Amino acid sequence: MDSKTKRYRIAVIIISILLILSIGLNFYLYYDTESNSPLLWLQSEEFIDDTIIGILRNSEEFRDGEDVVFSYDFDNESYGSLLETYHIRDTAGEGSEFVKAKNLMHEYSGRINHNSKVAIPPENMNADYLLKTYLDNKEEGTYCRAKAQILNEMCLALGIYARKLWVLPLSSLDDECHVVNEVWDSHYNKWIMLDFTNDLYWVDENAEPLSMLEVRDKIINDEFCTPVFSWSDLKDLEKIRQNSAYTFAYYVKNLAVLKYMDTYTVGEAKVYTLMPVNYADKKGLDLISREAVEASPV
Secondary structure, three states, X not given: OOHHHHHHHHHHHHHHHHHHHHHHHHHHHHXXXXXXXXXXXXXXXXXXXXXHHHHHHOOOOEOOOEOOOOEEOOOOOOHHHHHHOOOHHHHHOOOOHHHHHHHHHHHHHOOOEEOOXXXXXXXXXXXXXXXXXXXXXXXXXXXXXXXXXXXHHHHHHOOOOEEEEEEEOOOOOOXXXXXXXXXXXXXXXXXXXXXXXXXEEEEEOOOOEOOHHHHHHHHHOOOOEEEEEOOOOOOOHHHHHHOOHHHHHHXXXXXXXXXXXXXXXXXXXXXXXXXXXXXXXXXXXXEEOHHHHHOOOO
16 A cells, blocks of 8 residues: 555545544534533524623614714505516505505515525616516525515505514624515504514514614613514514524624615615614715614604
8 A cells, every 4th residue: 555545544434433523513512401511502502692682782882973864755656566467455454554564575475485695686676576576486586685675665555654674693794694674563652663574573572573783782771572483472472582592693783783775765865874873984974873773754
């Protein structure tokens, strides 16, 4: 056996041993839930509390910004296809603005596949194109930004004040973010957040739905809140919270910076940033005030 062959066999043996050890470790971590392994700690509530919530708490205060007055387009001619082709008024049903939006979200969320790598050009960022292209399409999917656009236009077509917003991490090196919606609900007299991509929203300890800023505030102040699916039974919110650790952590990581548009219509408009004081703004972004974000549109 020449030296080259011997080195090759040794390398194969080493790789095989490492593979077996890796498989064994994964089985151990899966079945030994009492382990103090660092890998399990990364999935624990202690990790969430000690790290990402700490980052969010340090980002609590926002910079001053413009008192932007949002504009909402309820009369766009493109809404006709949403009302006539997709019968969204029937799907929305009766109830408050939040209830109608939740019904729409639940109906369409599972019918559009997810693909975070797709890029939608500006001229195609509208509900009519997106539904024609991706609804019930098992081969293709689209990302949260486009899905939020669909729900927003559906709500506007029904006369509901609706906006889509970006939630982003503090680090400019982390380009992974999320896009969701909020609707103004006249029953609760406030904005309420809906996540079309995941068919969920957030509630407090009394099962009252929350705005995105309310969720952010409650997490920072260590007050109870939890994501819930649109179809969830809300009788045991503590259990829901325990089973939502990943979603909870994902949102906490992405709640440092929020972005809104000044106009909500077919397609997108100018974006304003609700920026924490500790965010390193290297792009000269247009800033919006918290007061503008929380204001009633009515």
